[in-house]
Every structure is written in structure tokens, then in C-alpha cells.
Amino acid sequence: MTATAARSILPPLSPEERRHSRSLAGLIRAQLAAAGGWLSFERFMELALYAPGLGYYSAGSVKIGVGGDFVTAPEVSDLFNRCVARQCAEILTATGGEILELGAGTGRMAATVLTALASQGVLPQRYAILEVSADLAARQRARLAQLPPQLRERVVWLERLPETPLRGVMLANEVADALPCRRFTWRDGAVRELGVALAEAAAVGGNAACGEEISFREQCAAADAALVRACEGLLASLEGELPEGYVSEVCLRVEPWVATLGKCLERGALLLSDYGLPRRHYYHRERVAGTLRCHFKHRAHDDPYINLGVQDMTAWVDFTRVAEAALAAGLTVSGFATQTAFLLASGLDGFVAEAADGVERARLAGEARRLLMPEENGRGVQIHGAHARLRRSAQRLCAAGSAPPAVSRRQFSGYWETAITLHRSMRDHHDRARLQAAPCRP
Numbered sequence: 001m002t003a004t005a006a007r008s009i010l011p012p013l014s015p016e017e018r019r020h021s022r023s024l025a026g027l028i029r030a031q032l033a034a035a036g037g038w039l040s041f042e043r044f045m046e047l048a049l050y051a052p053g054l055g056y057y058s059a060g061s062v063k064i065g066v067g068g069d070f071v072t073a074p075e076v077s078d079l080f081n082r083c084v085a086r087q088c089a090e091i092l093t094a095t096g097g098e099i100l101e102l103g104a105g106t107g108r109m110a111a112t113v114l115t116a117l118a119s120q121g122v123l124p125q126r127y128a129i130l131e132v133s134a135d136l137a138a139r140q141r142a143r144l145a146q147l148p149p150q151l152r153e154r155v156v157w158l159e160r161l162p163e164t165p166l167r168g169v170m171l172a173n174e175v176a177d178a179l180p181c182r183r184f185t186w187r188d189g190a191v192r193e194l195g196v197a198l199a200e201a202a203a204v205g206g207n208a209a210c211g212e213e214i215s216f217r218e219q220c221a222a223a224d225a226a227l228v229r230a231c232e233g234l235l236a237s238l239e240g241e242l243p244e245g246y247v248s249e250v251c252l253r254v255e256p257w258v259a260t261l262g263k264c265l266e267r268g269a270l271l272l273s274d275y276g277l278p279r280r281h282y283y284h285r286e287r288v289a290g291t292l293r294c295h296f297k298h299r300a301h302d303d304p305y306i307n308l309g310v311q312d313m314t315a316w317v318d319f320t321r322v323a324e325a326a327l328a329a330g331l332t333v334s335g336f337a338t339q340t341a342f343l344l345a346s347g348l349d350g351f352v353a354e355a356a357d358g359v360e361r362a363r364l365a366g367e368a369r370r371l372l373m374p375e376e377n378g379r380g381v382q383i384h385g386a387h388a389r390l391r392r393s394a395q396r397l398c399a400a401g402s403a404p405p406a407v408s409r410r411q412f413s414g415y416w417e418t419a420i421t422l423h424r425s426m427r428d429h430h431d432r433a434r435l436q437a438a439p440c441r442p
């Protein structure tokens, strides 16, 4: 989608949104000036999402849900959250301990998981939330305050990862795709970094559709050593060269993030669910424009330089990178599945069948369809499990039907292929769906 096409599907900014967007643009302009006129896309994305008081996640817009910009699986239906709870129950039964949720959004998953675990008699000692957005943390507090006292008293908010090693489960839904990423392009047989510069005065024009100014543009620069190394690594695992002008992303923050989580996890499992693909498909020759997507009022587009601070920005996760990071951190990769496979193997159909009456069953069936069907919300989400020192009996992570309970490095590639095959057919539908204004991410 071109920038012009993106703008044509977007609603105009409100005066307040426009003011907010201009303030953030001012901050980024100042940082650009201080940095000599060029910022890496990673730094730009970090400011756009997390600049204190101004970034999308730091400021007060609704963000998630019907009145916001996008809907995540935990918000589509509690069926998703109940499946996650079932997985947590299995792990907690073996490990005891706690749940730590990273980036808990509105708190809906936390509320449902705790309620479901209470009914199964496997409550965690505590449900800790590590949330970088003060605004979302406030919404989580308000929501979880409505739980019965024996559940809400288990919920705590952390400023940083716990210092004492954790036993139990770590959850992160759609957090890895919100980590700032680098962007690169392949030109003349070499990798170049895509960053951000100020738009030329002549190129700055009024944007009637969005009612804001366009101030930034993409600009190429020499790739630094870290980016060259990362791209060499991923190119080595691909067949053949990338086409001239190919653009994609690489998230160098995955390794330190997973390493820190792995260090914190003494015994238990880390369950990541996100939009993403294994490397060979992520960097497919035909995916020439990468996976970066922006979300504004339930429209998906690919222009990160508009609606600053009032739109979400996300790039898909290279799950091979996550797996490599997990192995390097001393974790075992336990499973990898599409969202559809995960939910079906976790008994989603049983939850629908248990509905109290026909009306409730019809409602749940509609929600299940959204979670499962590629053209609805079951799309490209992959579930990735990694664990540390779990006994075999508790290793049925990512209950993906035929998945082996534990995947060694050697078995891993075979399992990967299964996931790819499942995923491929979903992508085609998904890409078609994305061309229209998308009601759900991306």
C-alpha cells in the first residue's frame, strides 16, 4: 500500500489527536537534529511507541478494543484466554509458583485466566504483570479490581523482572511484535539500513485526509556491524539472493529480551503468541515490502510517518530468531503452532459445546470462528513455547496435536516444517483480507 493509499482509508485526526501527533513529531525532530539528521528506524519506532508521555503506548488513547485501533485475540473472546488458562494449569500443576504476564493490555486475559484457574483449583501464588505503558497499567488495575478478593489480591504490578528466579508460567501475547525493529533494504548485493530523516521542506505538504503535516521520510544509510551480522545470518539460511530493492525488518531486541526472560525463569514455561513466521517464510523473496504494519481506528496500513503517537506500529516476529534466542538462553523449545492448531488442541470446541444454552452457544461459535478462521482473527498468529527444567509430564506446551512434547534442536526443523505447512494456506487468505480496511490486526 502506498502512503497515499494508506491515507485514503484513514479517518481524519481529531484536533486533540493532531495536537498530540505534532508534539511527538516535535520531539522526534529534535532527536533527529541532535543525531545529525538521521535516526535508525528502531529508534524512530521506539519514540513513536514509547516516548514518555507522547509515544503511542505511553499516552492515553484507547488503543485496544472496539473504541481503539486494533483488537487482539484475548479481546476477541475469552475462549482464547480459557485455552491459555488450560495450558497454564498444566504447567502450574507441575511447577507450582506464579504467572508473569508481559504487556497485559486491558487486563482481560489476566482476569479470565485467574477465574478459570480458580475453578480448576490451580491458582498461581501470584499473578504478576510487567507493563511498560502506565496508561494500560491503570486500565488493568481498574479491570482487575473487579475480581473477587481471593483473586485480585494475587495480582501485582512489577516495575522490572523479578530478581528471585521464577517458577511457573510467563505469558506474552503480541508483545514481541511491539519491540522496536531495524529495517533494511537489499541493494547491489549488499544490505543497507533504512532509517528516518526530515522530509525536505518542498516535500512537506498538508495532508487533507488526516489533517496533519508529513514531516519524516525514509532514508538509506550504511548498515552498522550489528545489522550486517544479523542480515548475513538470516541470508545464510535462505535459498538464493534477495531481489534488488527488497525491504524487510529484523528485530535485534529479541535476543536480549528472550535472554533476560530465560535468566529469570528457573523452572517453568514461556508462552509467546504473536504474528510471525519461521525465518524462511518471513524473508520469502516475494515478501518484498516486509511486515511492518500500522493500525489506526481499525484500519491497517503501512505508513509509519503519519498519525505519530496515535497509531500502533508493529512488525511480525521471526520465530526462528525467537527459537535461537531461547536455545542460546538455555531454554528448550517445547512447541510451535499456529493459533488455530493451539486453540483446537487446547479444547476450544469443548468450551463452545459446554455453553449453557443455544443462544450462548451461537455467540461462542461466532467468537471461535473469529479466532480460528484465517480471514477473521485466526490468521498469522503463531504460538511459541519454551521452557526451563520442566519434567516431561508437564511439557505439552502449545498443545498442537501431533507436536512432540519436547523438541530438540535436531527434531526442531522437522516440526518447523509442519508449522510452515499449516501456516502457508493461512497467509494467502490473510494477504487478501489485509487489502481491505482490516477490522482486526494486522
Ligand SMILES: C[S@@+](CC[C@H](N)C(=O)[O-])C[C@H]1O[C@@H](n2cnc3c(N)ncnc32)[C@H](O)[C@@H]1O
Pocket: 057, 064, 072, 073, 074, 075, 102, 103, 104, 105, 106, 130, 131, 132, 133, 136, 172, 173, 174, 175, 178, 179
Ligand atoms: C499489542 S499490545 C498487546 C496487549 C495484550 N497482551 C493483548 O494481547 O491484548 C502490546 C503490549 O505490550 C506492552 N509492551 C511493549 N513492550 C513491552 C516490554 N518490553 N515489556 C512488557 N510489556 C511491553 C505494551 O504496553 C502493550 O500492553
